[in-house]
Amino acid sequence: MKTVFATSRPGRAGVWPPAPQTEPAALIEPRLLREKRPCLPELSELDVVRHFTGLSRLNFSVDGNFYPLGSCTMKYNPKFTEAVAAHPGFTALHPLIPQLRGAGHFTQGALEVLYETERFLCAITGMHAFTLQPLAGAHGELTGVMLMAAYHRDKGNRKTTILVPDSAHGTNPASAAIAGYQVVSIPSHEGIIDPAAMEKVLNEDVAGLMMTCPNTLGLFERHLPRIVELVHSVDGLLYYDGANLNAIMGKMRVGDAGFDIVHINLHKTFATPHGGGGPGAGPVGVSARLEPYLPISRVVKLEDGQYYLNYDYPKSIGYIAPFYGNFGVILKAYAYLLRLGREGVVRVAENAVLAANYLRARLRGHLEIPYDRTCMHEFVASVAELAASHGVRALDIAKALLDRGHYAPTIYFPLIVKECLMIEPTETESKETLDGFVDDLVDIVKTARINPAAIQAAPHHLPVARLDEVRAARAMELTDDAGLSEVMEITAESDTHA
Amino acid sequence: MIPQDLRYTASHEWVRIDGDDAIVGITHFAQQQLGDLTFVETPAVGTRLAPGQEAGTVESVKAASEIYCPVAGEVVAVNTELETSPEIVNRDPYGAGWLFRVRLTAPPEGLMDSAAYTAHIAGQGH
Amino acid sequence: MPYIPHTPADQEAMLAAIGVESLDELFADIPPTLRASRLDLPPGKSEDAVLRHLAALAAKNRTDLLSFLGAGFYDHAIPAAVDALAGRSEFVTAYTPYQAEASQGLLQAIFEYQTAMARLLDMEVANASLYDGGTALYEAIMMAVRLTKRTRIVISECVNPIYRVMLTSYTTNLNLTLVTVPQRGGAPDIAALMRALDGNTAAIIVQNPNFFGTIEDYTALFATAHRHDALAILSVYPILQSILRTPGAMGADIAVAEGQSLGLPLSFGGPYLGIMTCRKALVRQMPGRIVGRTVDSTGKTGFVLTLQAREQHIRRDKATSNICSNQALCALRALIYICLLGPEGLQRTAQLAMERAHYAARRLGALPGVRVYNTGPFGNEFALQLPVRAYAVIDALLAKNIVPGFPLGRYYPGLDNHLLVACTEKTSREDIGILAEYIGGCL
Incomplete structure (x- = not known):
């Protein structure tokens, strides 16, 4: 299909906001204004509808196709959750309202959703507390590694490395490296972590181990109790990458197994749609000893049943996201969990x-x-x-x-x-x-x-x-240039008139 | 396929000693493993490198690999052709696809000859 | 069971094919000591019951307030076609377009989004999106640190304080120094910013319009940054960018934005959209996915994810970022919104919002003891200096279901009497009249 820039026709538009009463220059000095109008598509509303309907048909999706995509948990996304997230009682809420002293009562429903979702995730994972701020799985990983760093800093530990099995997702070593750690890879033995191999690389420098369980081979880490013991013996922390939580949800609680930090992918396990690559959500749960470091704000329930945002956690790592996470995604996961309930989760x-x-x-x-x-x-x-x-x-x-x-x-x-x-x-x-x-x-x-x-x-x-990816990488054609020359001509003309 | 007059590293760089200089590239095996190269990053002229130090990157569509300097010295020339035509490395890894030239500050050490390198890659297979 | 299709006969047949007797046998690898002893969840509910429960919760939120709250997140009108098109399940339930041949719709849309963002911000390239405006700034800093191999970042106090708190959180473990240059009268002190640059400065970060709504031209500042071989990073507001001097014209190396204003509802803080653009020369250090145009084996045009060797699934601990999932569907919404409004509609929206804000500033600034705090020109948002504490006004107006703005004292010590007031094209003159009347009433 032609791009929207190639089908654009000067003078068309889909939506016509009322004409302003003034020109920009009446309010702002011209030196602060852009010289040329941005060369963006000019299309009728029907043009736009046809274009994007056409594009949608060029796509595979869970609604149309089976997605046996390992590690991505592309399950069916229940339709009713879309209706929940589209409710104007949620979509129209400005995120700063509950941060205004005295305005918390305007957003009690939304705060309850956050609080209850955290509680459900604690119940499923056996963790002590959760933050819903992380905006995707990898963002949850980064948050988790930052929590590790905060814990060690607070305890005066000098830790420099994070252990990652060679079967791990690429995001694990990337998250650890971006948070300032060196990554040490542990070789798998018969597809799982071998405690003996791990002992060889384990020392006082180890801040923690990032582990996916079951791992990316779909195998349960059978030596888990020994691994937990080893990592904790050097005051390292155990990080659980929840990418594969779907396998053990309701069967085993990672908190009970000794994990200190866990991230969950709501867009995998909890059936929120992947949206062609996002938005997802990557809530992070922690054991009691890591709770003081969780990002702020945190939702607290008062004795009178009211919810409020608490910022008073002096050891917190701060803000990971501007607000409370991808709220629209959290809503869908919450609705899904309510629908499944205890027995559904196990099934x-x-x-x-x-x-x-x-x-x-x-x-x-x-x-x-x-x-x-x-x-x-x-x-x-x-x-x-x-x-x-x-x-x-x-x-x-x-x-x-x-x-x-x-x-x-x-x-x-x-x-x-x-x-x-x-x-x-x-x-x-x-x-x-x-x-x-x-x-x-x-x-x-x-x-x-x-x-x-x-x-x-x-x-x-x-x-x-089959597409030529080599050519794409060499030629680097990353934007369309359709329509650009036209605008330049028009501008040149109007310049001569001026 | 593996020239006898060159020296090699375990990380698949080759070295050609040329008087006081060493010319460095990646081996035929390395380019084959990476596939069609899409980008080559070479060190800046004047950079002082120690053996084993990271000196650049080669990228293909599905892989990326660091280039490690096999010798000690200062970079005196780089193959600027590769900026626009990385495929030269695929076509002629031991010739026109050279990466950079180093003025040696110490004699090369610990490099493999062609027989040793042949044995090395035999163990890696596809 | 909801969403599980297997009949008892199916289950039996499947277990038989596997060669086990029971489902439980499949979990034999989990040591008995690790088996869940409890699962403290309520029993499942019907779809209808869940919908009613959520509707009741939604009803506990007040969304009929007369609000002048912005602070970087704005209530713009969203054409119904945005929801209709971006809500198509072919988009909503698709996966990341790694298999390009089965994802041409999304890939082309992202390519168009990249083009639209590059043109709106007047930069050479854009990525496929980041999580939000704050993480986009963080990623921009990391780009600058990698490119310059320096460790010092100079940032204006006029950059959204929410983002500045985020940047502090992200850089704590990284041996980077964030130097914040104080604001004056709602504007950055350009001379002080210039003085703060040195030979170890990786980047300078400013925002336009800034948190106070003030509009600047940073051309000279960026030229100075370049003389120190530091990168110039600019955060912008996409709607107003349709009329304001562009990051490209000012000489920015990286321009980022929160894309929420482009067709995304406020939705209590997310999902939003991190827009990132830069000069083409820096593209190999750009984080996140990037779509490129190419051809197929028959010569037909098509689109693929490209330059993937930067990314975590290939480069692992040497990747430019750990980002994997981004905000693809939000980027699609922004593109559809831009296509529906076109350049004319975007400029009208920006101009209308600015007209309303300037009208509000005149009305409110005429109240006794009240003045507009901004010393420079502003767009659709401005700061009011009140003769009383901002919370005195907020408390009184919340009781009337009016949110008069954001109390600047929350992030700026010494500005306890200052209120940040935002308008959009949805704000009417009547709304502003009501606000003026009530604020006047509590002075």
Whole structure:
């Protein structure tokens, strides 16, 4: 499709605010004004509607397609939560109102949502307290590492490193490094952390360990109690990356297991839609000894049942976000949790794990499964053998799956499995969908052995064929220049008139 | 494929000794592992580098790798062609795809010969 | 069970295929000592019951207030088409566009968003979004620190104090020094900012219009920063940017903004939109996702995420940022909003908001003992100096369901009598008349 800049026609507009009574220069000195009107699209409302409706049709989405995307928990996003977040009683609230002394009673409903959501997350994780400020999972990680730093600073500990298993998401080492720590990678043994290997890198410099459990291979860290003991022995802190919480929600509480800090992805486990890459939300929970460092403000419930914002935490790390987090996202997660309740939460984990193991069992014999034992909510298959024998790589399989209407599994990590397909079906997909995916995947692998070129050239049935990413990175065409020359001509003309 | 007149590092840089200078590049194996390069960052002329010090970056679409200086010395020239044509490294890693030239301040140490490097990459495979 | 499709027969068949007897067997790896002993959640509710509960909570919020609260977050009108289009589930329930061929709609939209932001701010490139205006400033600082390898940041006290608190939080563990140069009369002290620059300064940060609403031209300041080889970072307000002198024209290296005013509801603080733009020469240090235009294997135009070697999923601990999820859907809303208004609509919106604010300043400034605190020109927001404590007025007006503005004393010691008053195109002259009457009544 042409861009909005290419279809723009001078003089058109969709929305016409009333004409102002003055010119900018009547209020502001001309030296403070922009020289040229910004060259932005000029389109009718229908033009805009057609354009974006057209674009939406070029997209896969959970509502249209199965997303077996490992580590991303692309489950169904219940529709009623959209209605909740769109309620004008929430959308029209200015975030500064409860910060005005004496105006807290104007936002009691919103504060209750925050308070109750924190309480629910504490119940699920067994953590002592939560902050809802972090605006995404990685933002939660950064917050968590900052809390670690604050704890060690307060105790006078001199800590310089954070341990991260080699199976970790890229955000873990990035978050630790950005918060000022050096990252030490721990090699996995049979897919999980080996306490003996960890002991070798464990010393007094270690501020903490960041761990995803189950890990990105879908395996539960069976040596968890020993790992907790080891990290705590050097006054290190245990960080739980909640990316894979969907596997154990209601089955195990990470706080009980000894974790000190945990972040949760509301856009994974708690079914808020991913929005094509956000907004998400990454609440962070802590054990009692880390509570003093949580970001401010914090929502407190008074004895009379009123809620207010408390800023009086002298050891707090401060503001992580301007306000209380991605409130619209938090609302959806809160509504989802109310809907599921106690029993629903447990069923989520059970059925997510059931679906992953079912796919693993059905794919056995068709694809190599490097760690073929009971998995949690996801597992990793590999096409390394197919790549070596027929030159068909994981990327090719992924593109061929798109052709059959399935989104592709995660193929860029874990880095420790070559040519991996990381598959996470979630609890919301029916057996028929799972079977259809298996049939298609098996057929693609079969085709790859007979006619590798057909798979290597996939996709064949999407709006575009395989895109040239090398050219994109070299040419760096990051903005459109359509319409720019036109405006320059008009400006040049008006200049001559002036 | 692995020239016998060069010296190598475990991190896949090659070194050609040229009088008082050393010319540095990345090996054929390295460029093959990275895939089509999209960006090469070389050190500024005048930079003093110690062996093992980070001297630049090579990027492809799906990977990025630091370049470590294999020798001690001062950078006296860089291959400016790579700014606009990083693909030269893919095409001719041991020739036109050289990265930078260092005026040596100490004799090179601890580098592999071609036989040792051949054995080294045999252990890494694909 | 809600959202779980498996019938008992399905479950049985699936367990049989796996070769286990029960669901519980699948959790055998969790040591018994770690099994959850309790789960303190209420029982599940029907969809209808949840909706009623949430509606009751929404009713406890007062959204019918006459409000002059801004402070960087503004109540602009949002065309219904923004909700209709950005609410399409093909966008809402899509994943990050890593598989480009299945994500062309979103990728093209982000490419258009990048273009729109670059043009609005008059900068060369934009990324696909960051979380909000505050984290965008933080990321801008980190860019400057990486690029200059220096550790000192000079910031004007006129930059939104909420963001300044955020920056302090983020830099505490990083051996960076934040030097804050005090404001005077709601404006930055340009000469003092210039003097604060030195050979270890990575960047200077200013805001336009600033927190007090005052509008400046920072061209000379930025030229001075460049003479010290420091980067110039400017935070702007997108609506007013449609008429104000641009970051590009002033010589900014990085320009950021809170994008909430572009079609996003206030929504109690989020989700919002972090806009980031910069000079093209700095793009390899820019954080976050970036979309580029390319061609497919048949030569057809298409879009992909590009320059990914900067990002955490490839570079890990050497990445330019740890950001992964951003605010893609909010960026889409901003793009749709801009497309619906066009340059004319944006400029009208800005001009209307400014006219209302200037009218309010005349009316309120005429009250006995009251004066406009801003010494320089202002846009749609200004500070009032009252003869009484700002809270005396706020308390009295809250009782009438009017929020007269933001008390500047909260962040600026010594400004306890000062009230920050914002208008948008939605503020009517009648609203301003009511505000003037009530403020006059408590003096």
